Amino acid sequence: MTTKQRRYHIALVDYLLAGCERLNTRLKGTLIGDTQSSVIRSNRNLYYCGYRSYSTLGWIKHENLRDERAEAFRSLLWPDVYEWSYVMRATCAGTFIIPPAKAEEMYSPENFGRCRTDKVIIH
Template structure:
């Protein structure tokens, strides 16, 4: 009932519009929407173009605007995202309300996992490694998804699957005591679990 009411109020007009996009003074493209559809459309702007535009239009401020102009009828749903990699991969830790720590532990022998003085980790090839994630938050959070990618050349090992060769019975994938990773995190709570 609520979705039907929302649709009748917010989406009563059939889409028939043109949307233009600018990054500050630079024109990035347009798309025409006609009729209802579930299709998505993407405008990709390379990072080198953003950096070039930022330096050429610098008026004493680093703040730039993404402007979307819709002409016509219908509701427009959009998402703006930025995917980039820093020029230096040696980054200092930051805490914006979440603190995430990852530690690696050797399963068979301590020499298989070593942390260097610069903070990088060295793993011995074809050895088992336990990864422990600890997430701490300073206030109540809702619908949190913690995604941790495997380091390069690593693969998950799930001892609950038949045929998995391991002598370490505690190396199976485990989670926190909560039923899902999409959890409500309470004030000053810390949740940790082994993933790989």
């Protein structure tokens, strides 16, 4: 996620594709070492080549883990490029469309952005 100016009360919502479930790695007993069925989805800006400060890596203040989406929140963001990643597990095989993630200022919803839609094939 990239912002060129200071933003307040940011919500980032990433909808999960059908055929996957998000894993809460903070729970004891969550197995994420099985590389055959675990996928790491990362929202990375591949065109950004500048300096990345430490604060952009742990920018999330609160996460909601839901069945159909994962949500991240922060009350204040400074201009920079921010990264958020999490672990999903494939639950069934098939071809799926990944819906676009959406970031917005919760109290100024006219300020928002979306990423692209992708397709994934799970064998």
